[in-house]
Amino acid sequence: MGLELYLDLLSQPCRAVYIFAKKNGIPFELRTVELLKGQHFSADFAQLNPLKKVPVLKDGDFTLTESVAILLYLTRKYKTPDHWYPQDLQARARVDEYLAWQHTALRRNCLRTLWHKLMLPVFMGEPVAAEMLAATLAELEGSLQLLEDKFLQNKAFFAGPHISLADLVAITELMHAVGAGCQVFEGRPKLAAWRQRVEAAVGAVLFQEAHEVILKVKDSPPADPTIKQKLMPSILALIQ
Amino acid sequence: MGLELYLDLLSQPCRAVYIFAKKNGIPFELRTVELLKGQQHSDAFVQVNPLRKVPALKDGDFTLAESVAILLYLSRKYKAPDHWYPQDLQAGARVDEYLAWQHTALRSSCSRAMWQKLLGPVLLGVQVPPETLASTLAELDRNLQLLEDKFLKDQAFLTGPHISVADLVAITELMHPVSAGCQVFKSRPKLAVWRQRVEAAVGEDLFQEAHAALMKAKDLPPLDLAMREKLKAAVQVLLQ
Numbered sequence: 023m024g025l026e027l028y029l030d031l032l033s034q035p036c037r038a039v040y041i042f043a044k045k046n047g048i049p050f051e052l053r054t055v056e057l058l059k060g061q062h063f064s065a066d067f068a069q070l071n072p073l074k075k076v077p078v079l080k081d082g083d084f085t086l087t088e089s090v091a092i093l094l095y096l097t098r099k100y101k102t103p104d105h106w107y108p109q110d111l112q113a114r115a116r117v118d119e120y121l122a123w124q125h126t127a128l129r130r131n132c133l134r135t136l137w138h139k140l141m142l143p144v145f146m147g148e149p150v151a152a153e154m155l156a157a158t159l160a161e162l163e164g165s166l167q168l169l170e171d172k173f174l175q176n177k178a179f180f181a182g183p184h185i186s187l188a189d190l191v192a193i194t195e196l197m198h199a200v201g202a203g204c205q206v207f208e209g210r211p212k213l214a215a216w217r218q219r220v221e222a223a224v225g226a227v228l229f230q231e232a233h234e235v236i237l238k239v240k241d242s243p244p245a246d247p248t249i250k251q252k253l254m255p256s257i258l259a260l261i262q
Numbered sequence: 263m264g265l266e267l268y269l270d271l272l273s274q275p276c277r278a279v280y281i282f283a284k285k286n287g288i289p290f291e292l293r294t295v296e297l298l299k300g301q302q303h304s305d306a307f308v309q310v311n312p313l314r315k316v317p318a319l320k321d322g323d324f325t326l327a328e329s330v331a332i333l334l335y336l337s338r339k340y341k342a343p344d345h346w347y348p349q350d351l352q353a354g355a356r357v358d359e360y361l362a363w364q365h366t367a368l369r370s371s372c373s374r375a376m377w378q379k380l381l382g383p384v385l386l387g388v389q390v391p392p393e394t395l396a397s398t399l400a401e402l403d404r405n406l407q408l409l410e411d412k413f414l415k416d417q418a419f420l421t422g423p424h425i426s427v428a429d430l431v432a433i434t435e436l437m438h439p440v441s442a443g444c445q446v447f448k449s450r451p452k453l454a455v456w457r458q459r460v461e462a463a464v465g466e467d468l469f470q471e472a473h474a475a476l477m478k479a480k481d482l483p484p485l486d487l488a489m490r491e492k493l494k495a496a497v498q499v500l501l502q
Contacts, residue, residue: 072412084352091358098351111339112324118331123313125365172312 025050027092028070028078030057031235034132035089036077037194041224041232042093042187046102058145058242060252074256090121093187105184116181120173120188124195128169131162132198136239137261140202145245146254162199162206170212178219185223193220194232201236265290267332268310268318270297271475274372275329276317277434281464281472282333282427286342298385298485300492330361333427345424356421360413360428364435368409371402372438377500380442385485386494390501402439402446410452418459425463433460434472441476 027050029036055061062074071078079086097107138158142148180188199206207214221229267290269276295301302314311318311327319326337347348354382388413420420428447454461469
């Protein structure tokens with residue numbers, strides 16, 4: 023059995039891993055784990071990843087969680103072009119800096135935006151207080167500003183003139199907010215121009231393919247009560 | 263001007279960077295940024311790190327935020343022994359996996375436990391509701407269990423037979439709730455033994471030195487009113 027990637031393209035980190043593997047022609051078996059059907063709670067999946075999260079990589083006997091770790095593993099094992107994770111000390115540090123910062127910043131904000139604006143009210147039928155949503159959107163704004171001022175500045179991409187893992191992880195996060203109905207690129211020409219560059223570097227077709235699920239999530243039928251009960255605790259923990 | 267490290271040893275990630283640099287004989291100027299005096303907001307420091315956080319690194323014109331990025335930069339630039347961040351594909355991936363996981367897991371629990379149990383009461387005169395503290399400590403406990411079951415297992419160190427940056431990042435986190443009076447190691451012999459190994463690998467003197475300020479945190483005087491209000495707003499999220 024070759025490389026297996028356990029993914030749900032609903033999830034931002036899964037999209038980054040998917041795009042990276044496809045873009046670099048890395049051969050893998052796609053194992054879809056449908057989060058909204060609670061498939062990550064199955065006994066089989068828990069065996070694979072006791073943390074019950076995606077993405078997961080399985081390469082023979084070697085199992086790996088955490089999208090950042092998976093992306094780095096893939097760059098090294100498949101010797102992808104240097105620009106994804108540059109050898110240059112400072113350029114690489116810039117990528118590491120973004121990949122570290124984003125966990126508790128943009129990632130958190132985009133996840134909360136999706137759930138507070140769309141998934142909790144529409145999918146779960148749980149209304150969200152206006153102040154809570156406003157606070158979440160304000161935090162997202164803060165992260166977007168940092169993205170422009172600290173990470174992008176006047177460069178083409180986060181680490182310099184070429185696309186890197188940092189851009190891929192960031193764009194897949196921002197598309198989460200877009201899927202929730204937040205026009206994050208409107209009124210932010212710098213970010214919008216960067217997005218065009220990232221899409222062009224990834225390839226429009228692959229980009230669309232990876233984002234089909236998140237862009238249609240607003241049309242999901244409401245969860246049935248069994249699913250809702252199953253998913254609620256872990257979702258509340260995820261977005262706290 | 264050579265390498266400068268902007269640190270406050272009250273901060274867990276700062277301790278990891280400090281220990282790593284000292285242990286590896288990396289020459290640096292220590293620039294102390296006293297968080298409890300709000301020095302991270304000074305104009306001078308904002309030039310170094312617009313995120314207004316420690317640790318931060320300045321190497322000539324190059325500035326860098328995020329402890330994980332700083333640790334990796336130092337290990338590469340100063341060619342630290344391989345075990346700190348192994349070249350081996352799978353061993354390296356295990357370190358990456360830990361460094362990614364910890365941001366939203368152990369780090370979060372340890373910060374919250376520290377603020378809710380010690381710093382909130384001592385510095386801010388804030389007592390969080392007992393249910394909140396109980397919930398935070400339960401979450402800490404779950405993360406400690408994951409630390410043992412998913413990462414440490416039957417290995418000497420978190421990611422294999424040798425100490426790595428993962429162990430440094432973890433131990434400095436765990437000392438946070440320890441200093442707040444949480445019996446993190448008393449009820450977990452496996453973790454206690456791992457701690458001894460990490461301290462021995464780092465060196466007792468260096469370990470004590472890095473943690474001196476933290477171990478005296480309980481004797482800190484309460485903050486003046488202005489600072490108290492400012493800090494209360496900043497740590498709001500940690501008190502929940």
